Amino acid sequence: MTDKQRVKEEIERLREALLYHSRKYYVEDNPEISDYEYDSMLRSLEQLEREYPEYQSPLSPTVRVGGAVSKGFETVTHTVKMESLQNAFSDDEIRDFDESVRKTGEPTYVVEYKIDGLSVSLEYRDGQFVRGSTRGDGEVGEDITQNLKTIRAIPLVLTEKPSYLEVRGEVFMPRESFERLNVIREEAGEPLFANPRNAAAGSLRQLDSRVTASRNLSIFVFNIQQLEGVALSTHYEALCYLKRLGFRTITEWEPTGDIEAVLRRIHEIGEQRFALPYDIDGAVVKVNEFALREELGSTSKFPKWATAFKFPPEVKPTRILDITVNVGRTGVLTPQAVLEPVRLAGTTVSAATLHNRDFIADKDIRIGDTVLVRKAGEIIPEVLEVELAKRTGEERPFVMPERCPSCGEPVWSDPEEAAVRCTNGACPAQLVRSVVHFASRDAMDIDGLGPAIVEQLVDRGLVKSVADLYSLDAEELLTLERMGKKSAENLLAALERSKKNDLSRLLFGFGIRHIGQKAGKLLAARFRTLDGIRAATAEELESVDEIGAIMAESVVAYFSHPQTIKMIEKLTAAGVNLESTETVLDTRFAGQTFVLTGTLPTMTRAQATQLIESFGGKTAGSVSKKTSYVLAGEDAGSKLKKANELGIPVIDEAALKKMTEE
Template sequence: MPDPHERAAELRHLLNRAAHAYYVLDAPVMEDAVYDRLYRELSELEASDPALQRPDSPTQRVGGVPAEGFTNVEHRVGLLSLDNAFNRDDLQAWHERLLRVLDRPDDTRLPLVGELKIDGNALALSYRHGVLERAATRGDGARGEEITANVRTISSIPLRLQVNNPPEWVEVRGEAFIPDATFAAINAEREQRGEALFANPRNACAGTLRQLDPKVVAARRLDFFAYTLHLPDDAQPSSQWDALEWLNTAGFRVNPNRELCADLAAINRFCDHWEQGRHELPYATDGVVVKLNDLLLQDEAGFTQKAPRWAIALKYPAEEAPTRLLRVGAQVGRTGAVTPVAEFEAVALAGTSVSRATLHNADRIAELDLHLGDTIVVRKAGEIIPEVVRVLPELRPSDATPVQLPQHCPECGSSLVREGDEAATRCVNSSCPAILRGGLRHWVSKGALDVDGLGSKLIEQLVDRGLVRSLADLYRLDAALLASLDRMGAKSATNLVAALEASKQQPWHRQLYGLGIRHIGEVNAKALAAEFFSSDSLATAALEAPEQISELHGIGPEISASLGQWLGTPANQQLLKDLRSVGLSLEASASEQEAASQAGADTDGVLRGKTLVLTGTLPSLSRSEAKALIEAAGGKVSGSVSKKTDYLVAGEAAGSKLSKAESLKITILDESAFQQLLEQSQ
């Protein structure tokens, strides 16, 4: 009788090889019946002895028990987005910038790689000793959501790399997507079940990857193309083309429609071909990615703040469609800003049906010379946001009337106001239902009071029924009343009351941010709360000594004026009293005050009042860890270098920030010098 461990290893090898041939090479090497028999044998072996289970076993693709949620993880190598080119002039300008950065003559021919830009969702895959260890979404480029269980269900992603003696670690980047035929089949199944249809393959893919149940992900048959490889320095290929070949050899599906081009002229021919050829592909693409082939030159070119200099995405022209303007409505935001919205006959754009688009403000309406009944041209900006591009005045009906922004609030009827040179027109009635709804959504949001269970639909019910007329009224709700509302059971109501009660303990800076005062974001709220330990002390300064606020580092007169206006309004003064009456402190706790005072005392003359910028990769600190250390020491972290920057903390691949800091003669610190500076503040 064969050894179970040896037999399980043999079965894993046979099944993984067969899956690679079927899903990646499209060249089956094993009949389905044989595959199924071997798969059952492996499943039975693993069930009889859990010690036989391995992460690279094909049985791990079916998905385990549903997850309770996703956790954020830090990428070993950042997953940056690309700068976009929207026409050939943009592409030419990028190439010229690249030559200047590399200090090459204008007539230098740089080998480039052209790859199709797949319209899906970026993934970061981490392999340890050749076995898939972790998969994550792009997130903010530095951190993403860990979705390993879901990614294991994608058959074109190898669970074990097909290379001998794999490096200790391998990082792979690529695009998950849903092929057109698969998408059509999914929607057909949903239609039969009476479920809402997915708008397009990209949205369906994004929603699928965030499913808590991996079995749902497996059923939707996602696919994957790999396009970027990161290895330890001693194993890294010398070119992007070689990296793609390595990925192909290792068992990944690499898009075959790629080309190594001798120069920009060849890239232009590649782009010309696929602008038309993309319509024949079995999956959606929205452009071409152009990369410098030589990886050493890539390192030399470096990065900007958000993207590599050595690559760019040439986006296909946005699809445009003519349609007829039916009416112009208006939406009121939480700050009272009134946004006009065009409503038109529905048109299909980028895979979705579109019938509404924002017009931004009165100036945009005037610029378009918009009339009711006009034939307008609509497109999706960046393939996502619908916008009105232009009007076709030659098709205008003779009786068409000009569109004007309303003079009165569509929600409460109050007169609208446009102050000074502001683009926005506003409702200034603090009792306006729209402002109230927006204020409530902001108050309970993650960055503010973080109240779970109070979504937009429930907020609409509470406001429309007159049950909540201010932020304070939220804390007067009881479980019995909430349970009587639509889609609210007794348990949900009890949980919401508990969540509201718990939110009273949120720190003072979150309460300040939650008030929704114009220009007071999370960072500014923290800075103000560290100096003024209560709403009373903040109001005294704003109304009697605004210079105390405007002179704070990073605040300034605009924020000071906004605070003075808000805190000086009688209705807002009453709101603060009401919030205190229902149990909100609107002040820093003793521990918060001590921490703020200690931070100030510890950093006098070192980081207090200093602005630092982070760039590149530090040897032992992540970007978030370095930022936390700076803020804990009283400093402020900025995203860009300017004359107001005090220090630049630079790691590997520092890019343009380093050059700019050098030109401005700003003090540059490596991690060692940065740590020494922090030690001086202790």
């Protein structure tokens, strides 16, 4: 046997072992080896595949870590429609459903958890995973195969090999993973996900599959959409078959024809839901017999053989012990209720956001009040109302502080908003999040400058504003925990590269209130230099298309602050670019708005947008009477239809290129 043959056999052995142990851990919840042993095997396989690329496979367990960056998602037309379910909210509605079914035949029912996630289709040929897609509108979804491959509970190779199989499942994010993700996002100053379902949906639609891989998603498969070569007569039989193939399914409850037993099971699930490690928002009742399902059929929207019982959110009383104030990245002071601990939706809740001063005033919330609380989206605790009948007279009204609780500087009350803000840019509570935002990918893109490093830099007094980043040296960086020589060199190189970024990135990185990426680009394109923007009056700023009065005033206020002026002086001394480097070739598209839809033959949307902007035009996300052109590619959707209805000119990629070449 040659060396290459031995390598090939070792690669195949490792793949088989990893697929087996992945199924034992993620599907059967019965691991046979430690995480360390699994990771060691995976690293060995990754190394062999790098050294011998001719043996790489799209079904290798190494695809679980992601790595492919997509330009966009292709559309997928579902051969079998992925229908939604009609909802029931009471026992009587379930009994009505049963009566309706019995007009056609004698059913048995299967009751399943209604997982709160994102519905997907998985397709297999000869037992190998070939394609995965979102539900979309039920008839057309998006191809997210590479992202689905990163989910370890999805088998890449089945234990048996039906010629063709399409299954439907629900991708979800376990609660523990969701809470960990939101902690990371909060530290980075990024918006929090409202609930695990939103987090799962956002994770599945990432263009970079490595991001999806990092989110620890899972799946339950609950339906066979299409199957060739195997005959099945009931849904329960199908679930057992899917489990045998290596899918994660729910088969803990035997079918029954007794609708009262079905109701008892629904209420059992309702009592269990907060003890589960993942979110469910109801229970699904399905007719078990496939033949009866065929007779029952579907309405234009729903199958007549299934219904979903939706659970109401859990609401409990507790007492407000105190009201504290947190300071966010943008300086907003947010009041938070300190609660008498209460068990709610599966976890112990001891705090709830009170949003702002108007929220407190509208509900007349006082320290010492008994209030009703629930988890918004089953995750974020919120106060619903005060139980006024339980007031004793000892409750104390809450008043927002006049000075920032973090830095002691006076706060500013926005007369047009409910927000109270600290305007001190050097406020410690804002600094870490501000620096993390400054270093983020869409801002200055300083690779290696994550929240943990920023916290150490701020704690040690090495960084007191974002400008201080550019005075760091290797000696200072090497004093940080887990910072080796190579990491320090890479960070310094990333800082040096960031000095050449366009002015628009710098403006976004400053974190100026109301000024996002697009506004940063508009201001940079119009004024060309940071000095030009600083010298502009609010009226001059407002003259820029899409820059409103509030945005203009926010820019003027930011650049008039003494700490901002000092920071810019430091950035200038460090050699950071303060000019727009993006070239406008001419202004032939000035005043014109383009809307992009569909997939272009040779250009990505980002490339098309850059081309339009380089000739003075702008892009928008929706079609209106103000739209100048709709740039349409393959599989253009509702935007194309609306353009035709409004009589907006529709062009293709070739026409756009011709317009720029003339």
